Amino acid sequence: MKPVLTSINLIEEGGQFFMPSLSLDCVIFGFHENQLKVLLLKMKGADEWALPGGFIFKEEALDEAATRVLKERTGLNDIFLQQFHVFGNPDRNEIKFHRKRMQKVGLRVDKHNWLLQRFITVGYYALVDFEIVKPSVDQSSVACDWHEIHTIKTLLMDHNQILEKALETLRLQLNHLPIGYNLLPQKFTMPELQKLYETILDKQLDRRNFQRRITGYGFVKKLKETRKGGAHKAPFLYSFHLSKYKKALAEGLDGGW
């Protein structure tokens, strides 16, 4: 039903298992050491880093396919993921990329091969707890690592554009989806939450007003523990009160109408 395909027979036989001309790419976000990071792959025969992606089985729902790709890449099952945009310009240049890659691998294929067609890709972003993810390479890639969002250079094909759009979406959805909950560990400090907001919004926030506003919403629980070990005063730990968080987000955290 869902056979494990090697690099070679993916090219030669993928066409009979996957939807034609359709792929998906995942922007997997993690938060670590007060930095927003993205999981990137380096594929065999490619110089540039790329977003992890995959194809959709002929009988598989789009979301299922994204879930499967994320599972393969991070080892995690219950991942928060959101479809955010379809990238459908005819010049996305999957074709050149695949042809180049096949040449490097030394494979000769028919020009009607399913991979040598124009592809439209659905962008998903995922939010994971950095701590519990174990990035793993697959058979077609040589590296799989976290990259800090601001240090990312040129990515494969239109992946920079996909990443930008994912970030923009994340910013717009910050007040409507449980982004903090999914990106932070169970217990976190107020400065950590603030830094997450600042990174996503790309804007400095006042420490004291931030704290007042967040506690005002009432969706974080202050714990009795503190985070020892830092160089200065130990901040209190907090955790999300998920039902209250979701309820508040449903209304929208921004003033609005």
Added chain:
Amino acid sequence: MKPVLTSINLIEEGGQFFMPSLSLDCVIFGFHENQLKVLLLKMKGADEWALPGGFIFKEEALDEAATRVLKERTGLNDIFLQQFHVFGNPDRNEIKFHRKRMQKVGLRVDKHNWLLQRFITVGYYALVDFEIVKPSVDQSSVACDWHEIHTIKTLLMDHNQILEKALETLRLQLNHLPIGYNLLPQKFTMPELQKLYETILDKQLDRRNFQRRITGYGFVKKLKETRKGGAHKAPFLYSFHLSKYKKALAEGLDGGW
């Protein structure tokens, strides 16, 4: 390059012109008589109304295809449109629909026909000035009419779900995209703008506070004319100051962070 296809050779020959397994559907919004409306089609051989849709030529960008469909349907060229979601469940049931339709038309086709495959559809919404649209049927439909948003019953396939998602997106983007500008005529009254907001947000707003807030943003110009003819006091006409509107939206009209 982009041949006009009749109903018959669309089925038989569409496969050589269009991307396989991929379609797009448009939710075309208009605002008229203080009601939000959607343009729906009734297709030959179908009982239910449907969203206007189309396919993507093999060398055509996704947005181009959407623009083309909108042009065909409304006669308009410069339409504001936004891609908002991809619908990719395997049980969307395009297949049953097409098979049924072909039977009614009395057409026998191969089971590998391109239309009898699973289709994934990209949802676009469009905002048009109701006044200047001339809905037109195409060769595959028997009617094309505006429907008030709250009176719409069961639509074809998953089109109710697509419409719902479009409305939800519209609500979320109200403070970030020039939605008023694109839905209202050049000149409009404050009560009209308010009704538009109320319909999209599905919420009553205080007339006086609404006016204060909108004028406070500074992106509407009060004109010296009034809208005569109503049964009561003639309201002033306003028009959007587009550059200021866009600038304000870029910041986001909601308080936010």
Added chain:
DNA sequence: CCTCATTGCGTCTTTATGACACAATAATAA
């Protein structure tokens, strides 16, 4: 045990929001 950067909590001012009062006005009915 002193230093210092960081954290926790608070104040004050300004701005925005929500609720409501009242006068002005254009079509209609008397």
Added chain:
DNA sequence: TTATTATTGTGTCATAAAGACGCAATGAGG
């Protein structure tokens, strides 16, 4: 012609939220 009526234009007041900042408490490191 004039009164009626529903609606629009403008303003007030109380309350809530946002922005700017002060200061004491704390924990690690010297």
